[in-house]
């Protein structure tokens with residue numbers, strides 16, 4: 001179910017871009033009865049335009065359509081005026097030769113300038129994604145809330161955005177709700193405690209104390225369910241330690257409480273690197289507020305824990321194991337200097353282990369943005385064609401060029417508009433896919449073919465057909481790639497195409513021609 | 515009353531075939547001119563030459579004192595000349611109202627104004643009740659009316675009607691006749707191709723007869739009825 005939804009959604013998203021390419025081709029065909037075999041190459045030009053704007057003017061690829069749309073419109077209009085116009089009444093094969101020729105000139109001209117190297121346009125968000133439909137894929141309410149809480153804490157700890165406190169406060173609510181749905185869950189309690197302790201670190205005074213007290217409560221409840229769980233004890237101890245740092249005179253008793261927890265942890269697992277490391281850091285920290293023999297004793301203890309931690313640390317492949325024996329019996333001054341290095345910046349942050357579950361459908365951010373833009377452009381285009389005088393004139397020209405002309409419509413102007421619009425749509429599609437596709441001069445061919453399949457599938461000249469056709473092709477590719485194999489996705493598309501041609505030759509939304 | 519349209523020695527060749535040959539006549543403003551002749555006489559071809567659908571091979575078409583040869587049909591339309599098709603050509607996938615609005619856009623850029631003009635013309639041809647129907651679904655009689663409404667919406671001074679009564683029943687034909695006479699009252703000059711002799715005699719101020727591409731006769735309806743050559747061309751010489 002999740003896999004199906006996942007591939008369905010990515011299919012629809014990429015299908016939106018395909019629809020844009022198909023709509024361009026279908027408008028040109030509708031108004032001029034010319035199949036534009038240079039359509040994919042126009043898209044390729046759009047990709048290079050976007051790449052240049054990105055590379056040299058640092059323009060976001062999605063923003064670049066503001067420049068790309070008018071530029072491609074002018075380019076398309078010029079092609080129509082200079083070339084296509086001359087073959088409007090000509091034999092179809094002459095029209096095909098002309099548009100194929102124009103496409104070849106475009107791709108070769110681009111190759112001359114940019115070579116045939118693949119270009120990649122990487123934006124901040126090129127590989128970002130977000131989750132949707134969690135409630136559908138993960139119907140268990142507790143798990144959803146719990147996951148949400150974990151996600152918030154993870155985000156807060158990752159330190160993005162600087163609103164950690166806000167995120168942790170939200171996580172607090174999520175864990176609370178989760179445990180209301182299903183009380184007594186160990187993991188939720190453990191993570192709740194850790195997140196409260198983290199939040200407490202960001203607060204001061206009584207507010208912090210109250211949060212620490214609540215964290216204590218949660219840790220205690222979790223530890224009651226699984227006594228001796230190393231993560232809980234470790235986090236609990238760290239919480240005491242970080243509390244001690246701001247406690248002033250009461251610090252010592254809090255440090256003692258931290259050591260109690262470390263000891264409990266040691267009994268449960270005497271070989272935990274994390275535990276001993278944190279223990280060492282805590283001792284070192286307490287030593288910093290002491291003087292003389294007291295400080296030396298704590299430093300020596302910290303050093304001892306550090307050595308145990310090193311022993312427990314899994315040795316990385318290829319690395320020499322550290323000889324911890326050799327580190328024993330050092331003079332206090334050396335120990336001090338070494339510990340400054342090791343624990344000087346130890347983060348007293350709880351270590352969270354939110355069991356990573358892949359809940360929800362992941363949606364690629366660039367694809368989602370491009371889909372939103374596609375929808376907006378399609379609606380705008382629809383409005384233009386249905387609700388403006390020029391739109392009405394274009395539709396009339398598409399239905400009957402001669403009758404339209406005899407009613408005063410300047411069909412040459414409509415042709416220029418149509419080709420300009422087709423070119424802008426192709427260019428826009430190029431801009432939209434540029435963050436996710438390789439860019440190279442010959443990429444046009446694939447898309448010309450795709451555009452052709454889409455328009456024939458939907459019915460030549462039908463905008464609705466091209467929209468639906470684009471989505472169908474996107475979904476067919478995506479489902480084909482998942483359920484058959486990535487290499488076979490084109491086969492799925494063409495089989496679908498042939499079936500439609502066999503059973504409805506005029507396309508899904510085409511009127512049958514006599 | 516000056517001539518709104520002058521046809522001067524117009525010929526049109528399709529390969530070796532002379533569909534029109536050396537046709538000349540004038541059309542006075544406000545008049546209805548009947549254009550008759552047997553099938554294949556070249557009537558539709560003459561309309562095509564006049565409206566700029568294709569330029570005449572020879573000769574001149576002068577509209578409002580202006581030479582038209584080779585002028586694009588959309589410009590001809592803007593100048594105030596409009597025609598209907600013998601084989602009606604509604605924009606089938608658009609609504610009746612939209613069809614007429616396309617015609618009105620010849621005179622305005624505002625869809626709102628175009629809509630008002632279109633509704634007004636639909637009332638004139640009594641098709642306003644079907645404004646929202648798809649043009650492709652209309653029966654033949656109403657399609658012909660739609661065609662007339664559509665050209666009227668371009669606000670023409672000269673209207674060329676190619677067999678608008680063809681295929682209609684007598685009641686429908688009568689409606690169209692009344693419509694043509696109404697249009698005349700608005701001061702629009704008309705040229706009408708029609709096979710129905712009774713109808714053409716009733717509505718025409720003058721009649722031109724074409725036969726095998728040539729002008730056979732020209733005159734008032736009474737003169738044409740009395741013309742032996744016309745009778746022969748229509749009914750064969752044994753009559």
Ligand SMILES: Nc1ncnc2c1ncn2[C@@H]1O[C@H](COP(=O)(O)OP(=O)(O)OP(=O)(O)O)[C@@H](O)[C@H]1O
Nearest residue numbers: 528531533551552553554555556557558559560600
């Ligand atoms: N585009 C064309 N190419 C070749 N021949 C043509 C073309 N249009 C008309 N013709 C020929 O020219 C002659 C005149 O045709 P036209 O359609 O003008 O006759 P018409 O008087 O309108 O006839 P009808 O009363 O049947 O409508 C016919 O012989 C026809 O076959």
Ligand SMILES: [Mg+2]
Nearest residue numbers: 557558559600
């Ligand atoms: Mg005819």
